[in-house]
Amino acid sequence: MAPAADPDGTALLHDLARAAGAEERALAHLPPKPRRTPEEQRSLDELREEARRLRFSFVDAHAERIYAELTDGGADRPRLSDLVARAAERWPGLLPSEERMAAESRCAQRDKEGLEVDQAIFVHGVLGARRAGRHLLESMRLPTRRALELLAEFSARGRVDLGPVLLERAAPAAHLTLTAPDTLNAETDALVAAMETAVDLVLLDPEVRVGVVRGGPVTPARYAGRRVFSSGINLAHLHQGRISYLDFLIGREIGLVSKVLRGLYLPPETGCWTGAHGHKPWIGAVDTFAIGGGMQLLFTMDRVIAGSDAYFSLPAAREGIVPGAGNLRLPRLAGNRLARQVILTGRRIRADEPAAHLICDEVVEPGALESAVDIAVEQLAAPAVAANRAMLSVAEEPPDDFRRYMAEFALQQGARLYASDVLEKVSGFVGPRPDREAR
Structure with a gap:
């Protein structure tokens, strides 16, 4: 709550502008991060921490008002990146400017100033506010402009x-096939955006009753010609600073993945008085492995079918980051003990071991995967399946539970992106992870 002496945050904003200005002036007189002395970096960090403390306090106390002002009282529904851009323009010092973010995006991850941490503070506050957070989560489930253009x-x-x-x-x-063969279908900003467009099209097309996700054949020598479901986040892109906090790490969860789990959101003024549209069942067909984000995606699906030679893995904790909403969903599916083994120690689950039945519904010989998918499509295409899976989603994961989780995730993941152990680890990744993972 805002202090009685500063109900609208004016004094707090004044202090924030002063602290942010001091940080920017200090930064302007310093060499690029790789050439700074430890003393120079410590001095800058002290100024930066003071500004972040004030940012956190302002957004925490005034998130509902901030969001209402940026969205015309909720009449407008910007996506997350647009919302953050509006806030940066409206309150200089609260968030880094578009110009600063553009310059930052050209740096390797370890050479960045960590401006995305300031975005994390903002996203945490907005998602933590009940009305604003709900509205943002609904807005992120609107069909993308690209999908509407391609429909x-x-x-x-x-x-x-x-x-x-x-x-x-x-x-x-409708069959959604990942086609990034040279990276073992690793997730990048571009792949996540393309997947969200494809999911929108599946949910919008009245001829489609079931969505199927499968990885296409890949080219690296170890797996050449084989289908691979997904190797998770592209660690080479993370090392290069090409993984976006807003569009990938947060937007993937509250956009793409939420649409798979909850369908599209269409406001009442569109004529959809239920607020939901295109709730359809999904099938995951897993060849070879589903690592990281690939495994996380399976947690939202209604039928998971795996080849007997496949495996599942969530190595994010060993890499220093949080595996999306996996920490929210895996304990529900597999129980707390197995979830801790998978998330905290990187335990790999083979499709042919007993524990796999907690992750997938059916294990078949690799050559029988297509016929098993065909049978599952026939079963899930029944008219009442969509309505029942919608109610299962609400019962298993109430929207406010997801909102509160994502608020905390937004802050923790933003901080982990720039932790020293993460920067050290990702700097060593210049090629696909699974060649290491599969040894």
Whole structure:
């Protein structure tokens, strides 16, 4: 709550502007991060921590008012990155400017100033505020502009090539295939954006009743010609500073993954008085492995079918980061003990071991995967399945539980991105992770 002596945060904003100005002036007189002395960095960090303390206090006390002002009282529904850009323009010092973020994006992860931590503080405050957080989560489940532009083409042709994702309709199903062969279908900003567009198209197309996600064949020598579900976050891109905090680490969870779990959100003024649209069942077909974000995606699916030679892994804790909403969902699926083994120690679950039945519904010989998917599509295409899986989603993970989790995740993940152990580890990743992981 805001102090009685400063109900609208004016004094706090004044202090924040002063602290942010001191930080920027100090930064302007320092060499780039790789060339600073430890003393120079410590001095800057002290100024930065003071500014962050004030940012946290301001957003924590005034998140509902901030959000209402940025969204015209909720009448406007910007996506997360647009919301943050508006806040940076409206309150200089609260968030880094577009120019500073553009310059930062050109640096390797270890050479960045960590401006995304300031964004994390803002996102934490907004998601932690009940009304604002709910509104933002709904807004992130609106169809993307790209999907709306492609809907007529997909409806007419039943096929759209999105680069790292290929979407093909074979009614009553639509098959979403990851096509990033040289990186073992690793997740990048571009792949996540393409996947969200494809998911939107599946949910918008009335001819589609079931979505199927599968990885395409890959090219690295160890797995050449084999299908791979996903190798998780592209660690080479993380090392290069090309993984976005807003669009990937947060936007993936409250956009792409939330749409798979909860369907699209359409406001009442669109004529959809239920507020939900396109709640459809999803099938995950796992070849070879589902690592990191690939495994996390399976937690939202209604049927998971794996080849008997496949495995599942969440190595994020060993890499120093948090595996998305995996910490929220895996304990519910597999129990606390197994979840701790997988998340905290990186235990790998093989499809042919007993514990795998907690992760997947069916294990078949690799050559039988397609026929098993066809049977599952027929079972899940029944008209009442969508309504029942919608109610299961609400019962298993109430929206406010997810909102509160994501508020804390936003802060913790932002901080972990720039922790010294993470920067040291990711600097060593210049190629695909699974060649190391599969040894």
